Amino acid sequence: MLMSLPRRDQRKNGELYISGLLSLTSRKSMRSIASMAGGSAAEQRLHHFISKSPWDWVPVRKALAADLDQALDPLVWVVKPMVVLKAGEHTVGVTESFVPELGRIVNSQRSYGVWMANDHYSAPVNSRLRLSGKWLAEGEHRRRAEIPDWAGADEAVPPAAAAVLELTREWGLRPRPVIAEAREEEAGAVVRHLSAAKIPFVLRIGGATRLIPWSALREGRTIRLMTAQHLAEGAGLGGRPVRWAGRAGQAGRSAFVTSTDVVLSPGSGSPTLRLSNMNEVPSAFVVRLGRLSERVDQDFAEIGTKVGAMDFEGRTFGGWHRHTTLSAVAHAIVTLSAVRDQAVELPSGDHLQIA
8 A cells, every 4th residue: 555655764754654553552653653663753753754754645545545445345435424523723623613413613624535335345445525715715724724725726626526536537446426515515506526536435425405396397397496395295195115124133124215306506504315316226225325324334333433534633735645645544454354264264155145
């Protein structure tokens, strides 16, 4: 993963940093990682390696994504939002904003990660930091955080969509269905950009998102905006139950699923519904794909938080991306080790089938 780093000392520092992320049980700070390799001198060296060194994180992520794409054969790409609460105002990207998951306004750093996921494993491969106007405007905040000119250059593309499009346009990966939250993002913008790239999606939207029934357009009737909640309730008469298997040790669960064709109009609201452009597949399959976000949530809690995904303490834009990239490599090491262990445990001659 680190072969793109041009110098031997950079690769050595990268290996040290990843080793610290994997082995430390405490918070993954520069100081704690450096304590494994010589104290203050190592801390200064690692600080420069993460925050100031010019090595490019994109080739590392690209190599990581190619490796995981082959190893996991993911069913979907899941866009996971991450919120890290902060006390001060100097960490890059930190701002006060309303976080629906917390139900209040908090001072936080917010980002989006793209994860490759199948039914059993998931791992992050790309990340985008959400930057508010004060960080993108030319001024002290942008200068101090060393935010490059290209960051925020195309504000019309939501960060969640931008992180996905990089995988296809820049890295050449075959698109997978995208599972994403669109309750805060302007759902119309996410839909437009993913549709233009011919990427299938399942977006979680709010009940107040305004939609137009497709039947009204098709039949030439008066067009009237309706909320997603209203449309879902009307379509519910034709719905049916769908069941899916639980994880090991858990009972299976079910939901009442209904679907209807719509045209999107700008709006947002409370979390209840999913919007998809996968019109030719059964609703049950769309539900199955949408629920893979739970796979990511579990792996984030059990692996991501333990390899430093939320532990960056620096102040620079590049530092955040380098730390996040090496944390993703550490996560991949844990995940791929589990994949290989499971492969070794399979009795010879057994055949597997994915249904």
